[in-house]
Amino acid sequence: MIFQNTSQFADLLDEQDPLKNFRSKFLVPQHKGKDTLYFCGNSLGLQPVTAQHNINGILQTWQNLAIEGFFAGEDPWLGYHKKLTHTLSSIVGAKSEEVTIMNSLTVNLHLLMVSFYKPTGKRYKIIMEGSAFPSDQYALASQVKFHGYDPKDSIIEIFPRDGEFTLRTEDILEVIDQHASDLALVLFGGINYYTGQCFDMLSITAAAHKAGAYAGFDLAHAAGNVVLKLHDWDVDFACWCAYKYMNSGPGGISGIFVNEKHFANPYLSRFEGWWGFKQDERFLMPHDFKPEVGAAGWQLSTSPVVLLALHKAALDIFEEAGGIEPLRIKSELLTAYLEFLINDINTNNNDELFRIITPKNKVERGCQLSLVCKKNARQTFNFLMENGVMGDWREPNVIRLSPVPLYNSFMQVFELGQILAAAVV
Template identity: 55%
Template sequence: MQFKNTKAFAEELDKNDPLRSYRDRFLFPKHKGNDVIYFTGNSLGLQPKNAQEYVNEIMTDWSQMAVEGHFYADKPWWDYHERLAEPLSKIVGAKPSEITVMNTLTINLHLLMVSFYRPTAKRYKIICEEKAFPSDQYLLQSQVRFHGYDPKDAIVEIKKREGEHNFRTEDILRTIKETGDACALVFIGGVNYYTGQVFDMETITKAGHEIGAFVGWDLAHAAGNIELKLHDWDADFAAWCSYKYMNSGPGNASGCYIHERFHNSKEIPRFEGWWGTNKEDRFLMKPEFEPMPNADAWQVSNAPVLALAPYLASLQLFEEVGVEPLFAKRDLIVQYLEFILKDIDAQVAGSFEIITPSDPKQRGTQLSVFLHGSGKSLFTYLMDNGVVTDWREPNVIRLAPAPFYCSFVDMYNFGQLLKKGIEATS
């Protein structure tokens, strides 16, 4: 397709967008009476209009049934989380039995480390990417210290090459091979939060298994954003938050994937609680833990249904659309945004560069733009003029046009504001 940086062309793309009606099913903040241009679905997705309905349903059941809502609500609370497994399995490429929803992301990763980071005197190292999302860095550092190791020795960081913005798969594979049987765990973010680079998860998982390590993924920026095939890729475990591309609300519940080969293993340890016990016997209050025969065995406490309600509401939209049409629009709108960025950059003489990979297979919804001159003043200008975007030190603006609710006209209008902002702040 031959793109044009004109409003008429953007309007034509919107006219032909099969998902255009879904924009009306989300609530937008306003700027001077108009919808903002919202680029931060990679941080917090917009609220689906049906979320309030799902929350109100629980509030009504609570008011009318009190404790009986656990069993007699239209969506009984005691198994509410099970309703999320089927739609989530389609999004992350897993079997429904391999999915559970509980707690929040870093809490779940710590719990999963009980099962999948079990260091020995010989095999104790963790491989991760350098400058991983800070919460992952803190997680890994605290885990190795808890087991009595020095993070400087136990954590092996994959490095970018000098002068390059993104990781090379061959460098990751080389690091895995060189670490060898000293490696207990390979743990990487599926999509790099800073640049938006998508890692070759299938190849990396295979390489980790070849040296005898467990392989897990933080999918905070991947779930709902890119195609995932966790079961087929043979990943051991993964976890993700739900409030970015899956629009479940701020700080909301986390999804977990645990490969089915671990479900009935008596060898694998985990921290246990009563919601992980056999569902049919749970209220017999037996003193011995009898695990559920699926990922729910990793559940510790009963599900926070008020938090799960907006998550379920958003997953209804994913069920309606399907991931393939969603990702098709993602590719087109990101390509159009990239075209506009390059066109504006040519007009204003190299004020910025895109540091996200240009290969569509190595990126999802996000484009990260490194600013050369305007710095944070340009970010402030955009925010003051109705563009909600994201600033990351030292000089990067992250743009994530979520395909559910961003339009092609949004991309065009952003380009015009970007050009004015560069001219006003240079």
């Protein structure tokens, strides 16, 4: 498509957008009496209009039924999480029994590593992306130390080549191959939080398996953003948060994926809890643990139903939109239009004022663009905020902007481009 830097062109794209009405399903923060230009879905998605209604429904059931709310009412709490797994599994490309909803992201990462980080005297190393989100770094380092190893020796971080911002797939695969004899786990983010790079999860998984290691992914910035095919890619495990692109509330409930090939693996240890026991026998209160079939067997504690209600409000919107595929089509176009407008600013100023460090190839990115600001970076970001743009600042000079297809329009992207241009005058 040949883009144009005009409001008329942006308006035309909006008129042709089959998802244009979904913006009305979200509540938008206000700035000077108008909707903000919200481009921070990579940190926290907007609130679904139905979120409050869903929570009120839970509170009403609690009021009217108390403990019987687990077994009676319109949506009994005992199986509430199961109502969401069909939509969730389609978003991450899994079978329904391969996903479940529980805990928060880093808690789930630790629980999954109990099962999938099994260091031995020969195989004990973990390969991960350099400059991953710190929580992943802390989790992996603490797991390694828990097993009696030194993170400096056991964790191999892969960084971009000198002068580059993103990783080359061939470099990742080469490092995996180099450590084939002592590798226990490859743990990557699906999308890097800083650069917005989407990794080749299929190739990374295949290389890890060829090396005799497990492959897992933190999908915090990928779930609800890009098309995932965890089952088909043969990924061993994954986890994600639901408060970014899945719009399920600040600190919202997380989810996990466990490949079905591991369900009956007797050598795969896990931490056990009552909520992960087989549901049809759970209330018999037996002494020895018998896991529920599938990813649900990794659950520990009773589901927080209020958080599930928020999650349901968001997932219902994904279902109504037709799933992740149509959202991704719009996302690619939105992001490409923002990229065009940023490059147009550089052209008009005869200078690369904004360097986009997110990959240009749409297959290698989600909706986020990360901009290195060449001049007056912090002042530029402050100008955006003062003019009703909500983005994200990262030291020392990076602005992250994420046009989300569910609630951002092409006209908003155009207006963002106008404000960016005014910021550097």
